[in-house]
Amino acid sequence: MGSDAPAETATLTNFINNAAVAAVAAAETLAVVSPHDAQTIAWVPLSTEAEVDAAVAAAKAAFPAWSALTLKARAAYLLALYNVLQARRTELATLIVREHGKTQTEAMGDVLKGLETLEYAVSAPVVARGSVEVVSGGVQCQDERVALGVAAGIVPFNFPLMVPFWTIPIALAMGNTYVLKPSEKVPLTMSRVAELAADVLPPGVLNIVHGDRRAAQALVRHKDVQALAFVGTSDVARAIHLEGSSLGKRVLALGGAKNHLVALPDCDIEMAAQDIVNSFTGCAGQRCMAASVLLVVGDQSALLDRVVEKAQALQPGADGAHAMGPVIDGAAIARIEEAIEHAASVDGAQLLLDGRASAAFGQRRRDTGGFWLGPTVMVQRAPSDAAMHFEIFGPVLSVLRCDTVDQALAIENANAYGNAACVYTASGAAAEYCARRFQAAMVGVNIGVPVPREPFSFGGINRSRFGAGDITGDAGVEFFSYRRKITTKWTTPKVASWMS
DSSP, X not given: OBSOOOTTSEXXXXXXXXXXXXXXXXXXXXXXXXXXXXXXXXXXXXXXXXXXXXXXXXXXXXXXXXXXXXXXXXXXXXXXXXXXXXXXXXXXXXXXXXXXXXXXXXXXXXXXXXXXXXXXXXXXXXXXXXXXEEEETTEEEEEEEEEOSEEEEEOOSSXXXXXXXXXXXXXXXXTOEEEEEOOTTSXXXXXXXXXXXXXXXXXXXXXXXXXXXXXXXXXXXXXXXXXXXXXXXXXXXXXXXXXXXXXXXXXXXXXXXXXXXXXXXXXXXXXXXHHHHHHHHGGGGOSTTSEEEEEEESOOHHHHHXXXXXXXXXXXXXXXXXXXXXXXXXXXXXXXXXXXXXXHHXXXXXXXXXXXXXXXXXXXXXXXXXXXXXXXXXXXXOTTSGGGTSOOOSSEXXXXXXXXXXXXXXXXHHSSXXXXXXXXXXXXXXXXXXXXXXXXXEEEESOSSXXXXXXXXXXXXXXXXXSSSOSSHHHHHHHTEEEEEEEEEOOOOSSOOTTO
16 A cells, blocks of 8 residues: 555546546556456545545535436436446446456446336336325325435445446436445546546536545445445445444445355256356356255255366356456455365365366466456254354365254244345245245245346345345335325315316
8 A cells, every 4th residue: 555656557536526536646446357367557545534525525515406406417427427337338348347347248247237227216206106096085195206316326346237237227216415435446447437427427427536544434324425335245235324424324234145055856967056156156146136055855965066067167267168367356265264274174165166276267367467266065064063152264165964944934934144045846835844944035946046137126034134125126216215105175266267
């Protein structure tokens, strides 16, 4: 960390009032490092409280005019933004590959899923329209959506575009203005989005302020921020929810996960094996919907063999059907490898596949200096094993054999989180039995990453979410607005007219 950035890499700027605003001269900078080769690709400023104040002030100044527009008018702006970003989707996906390490396919999925939420926001004149009804003789009630004010978002590194777009489009559609603090590890993508948005959105409607936890704290504590959305680890999510709520803000903070897959004896082995591998290795396991635990009911050695074979076939890289990217940084490598070592040496887990020993991923790490680590599959000895309880956030799958489906459900129910769960089965009755008993808010049947699509909303329960409601879809509309109810009664005119 330092205040002087090398000439060969750019220092990013904040983006306030549709203009690039350089950080104050005394601001520290942090290297943005590509996971592919550990090379510095940019420098991100660690903004001061004064710079956060400037971004919020711009959003506050823009709020009256933006919120005064009709839903239809705001939707027109968002449609223009959609068209601009859709035309630049390949450029944005390339940025994501570079700064995050996703494969090309994953990066394009990141962009397109973000644009899907923007598509939903464009439909705001339909999905968020009010209602009018005559409720009594001469009495009419109506309701309408009202914006909250300045909204802010604090997001993690794992989806540089999709996660910010969980909230930005719906917040803007409802009439709020917005200040985003991207992850300091992946700031390039949303910086480019802000530049593109400046051609279509009025000044101050969308603002970007870079920084670390100090900038995040300044947003949480800012008196003019009315609504705050956070995505990150559970401990931080809980702290932000408690502090923001105590200051009178509307806060929704999504935390971590420990997602369980349950494989029943009648599952389709080939389909289940491929889906399991996709779930725990996709995005190198760095997503809150990734599989963490596979509970196999009965003897399913054939399924485990296929899972290992398919995971072993993955190769380091950004292109191809069998490609898997690196993890985000060296600290992630150390954390994941420590979890594997503890599982094997302390808890006695059997390593069916040890990503630390992968020849292909190890060679790529040595050749490039990047943060490459192969997938790991390990059979745990007991539900109490450490790896069964904390979010490793990497390409690691813990397997536990169960005698009955109820035993598997009891293990899933006992975990502290509640993001996702999935059952693999050919039986509709068994699927229904499990789906109604999982302690998770997003449930899959033969789908290991059961992400709801708009208009359905995204969000967990228990330690996966702090605050009320979900973060996208109709729940996002509820979060970023309140309902104004107007009840009207008119007296009968005393003087007759042509309107009588």
